[in-house]
Amino acid sequence: MTSENFEEISMKDMMSEIENSMKPIHGGDIIKGEVISVSDSEVLVNIGYISDGIIKREEFSNNEVNLKDTLKAGDKIEVYVVKVRDEEGNVVLSKKKADELKVWRDLEESFKTGATIEVKVNEVTKGGVIAYVKGVRCFIPASHVSNSFVKDLNQFVGKDLVVKVIEFDMEKKRVVLSRKEVERKEVENKKEKLWTSLKKGEKRNGVVSRLAKFGAFVDLGGMDGLIHNSDLSWKRVNHPSEVVKEGDKVEVYVIDFDKDKGRISLGLKDIQGDPWNNVARKHKANDILDGTVVRLLDFGAFVEIEPGVEGLVHVTQITDENITKPSQILKVGDRVKVKILEVNAEEKKMALSIKEAENKTTEEIEKYSDKDEGNYLFADLFKDLKF
Incomplete structure (x- = not known):
């Protein structure tokens, strides 16, 4: 064997050894590489293989880019192996396919997890x-x-x-x-957080999300609570729109809640501001007051004597005339004089009488008209009376 043949065999063995020591690559693989050089038309990449890889400009990105402005020698990139050897023995690479395939794999991972x-x-x-x-x-x-x-x-x-x-x-x-x-998941998490933090009697901030005939729904941040009309104000509320509107930011009290039924009861009126707290001090039996008819029922009429304080005038206490329904004499909005028959501040009840208030007024008029100076006293009293 000549020295030339020996050298040729040794070179082949060495190349084979180098090739075998390299990590094998296959078409369709995504591998990491380091940029060796960048020209206007291609990028040369060291992929740790016997041959370097080449990325042609059209295989770099779906968008028009200047390769020299995008990459520089030493940059680390991920590439897709299009062909292990081309006609010139180079590995053909594609960055845009690597990027696309990576996105698909990431999407698949997101789908699975x-x-x-x-x-x-x-x-x-x-x-x-x-x-x-x-x-x-x-x-x-x-x-x-x-x-x-x-x-x-x-x-x-x-x-x-x-x-x-x-x-x-x-x-x-x-x-x-x-x-x-x-x-949906976000709502579930907010609801669970809300349920675990709710406390009766506490104040919460919310936004009025919807109005119904019976009350207003308030979004507490993940779940709605209901303010019933009776808890919107100490005054009588026929419709929530009298007090609030959709979109209003409100501070509410947590009256009660039931996680199993998914219900939260809220109040807008200040518990400490209950007008009935001062009723016993301000009003007593036999007082004559002005009031407004706010509701009519078959058995009587409710009259408001001050905001949030109502009393019942039984149908038998409306007039001496024989009537079967309050609506035969009264209508909602009428201003009337009433006499307090009984007050129960604890139960928030008050019994009133229109006919006794009118009789009392008549007695006062007759009392003053019988006096010697009755003419001008009667006139003075009469001008202050409202019928």
């Missing part, structure tokens, strides 16, 4: 909206854009949404996202 991702809505399409995740087109059905009803999908264009992958098919290039699933 239930992890959320953030996307920007780009456009409205039939049945929903389109968002892109690093170049991958994803679909969000209209029913999954929000946990609430959405009338106009255009309001979401350009907005960033935190979503969950609910369908994934890499072969068909199909990815379906949902914002609704994320919002």
Whole structure:
């Protein structure tokens, strides 16, 4: 064997050894590399293999970029192996395919684990909206854009949404996202946090979310509580719109709550400001007062003598005439004089009489008219009376 043959065999053995010592690569692999040099048309990459890899400009990105402005020698990048050897023995690489495949793998991982991702809505399409995740087109059905009803999908264009992958098919290039699933979870977490922190009698800040005939619903931050009409004000409230409107920020009291039934009872009126607290001191039996008829029932009429304080005039105490219903004599809004028959401040009850107040007034008039100086006294008393 000549020295030349020996050297040739030794070189082949050495190359084979080097090649065998290198980590094998295959088409379709995603590997890491280090940029060796950058030109206007390609990037040379050291991938730890016997041959360096080359990224052509068209395989670098889906967007038009200046390679020299984007990369420099020493940069670490991930690349996709297109071909292990081309005609010149170089490894053909693609960065854009590596980026795309990595996105698909990340989306698949999110789908499997239930992890959320953030996307920007780009456009409205039939049945929903389109968002892109690093170049991958994803679909969000209209029913999954929000946990609430959405009338106009255009309001979401350009907005960033935190979503969950609910369908994934890499072969068909199909990815379906949902914002609704994320919002549902957020609501559940807020509700649980709210339930564990609620205390009876405490004050909470909220926003009036909805009005109903019987009261106002207030969003406490994850769940609605109800302020019944009777707890909106110490005055009689026929409809919550008399006191609040949707969107109002309010401070409320937690009256009671039941987690099992999902109910929270709230109050807007200040418990310490109950006008009945001072009724016993301010009013007593036989007092004659002015009042307003606020409600009529078959058995009597409720008359408000001051804001939040009402008394009942039984139908037999309205007039000496024979009537069967208060509505035969009275209507809501009438101003009347009443006499207090009985006061029970603890039970917040007061018995009143219109006819005795009128009889008392008549007695006073007759008493003064019998006196010698009755003419001018009668006139003075009469001018202050309201019938």
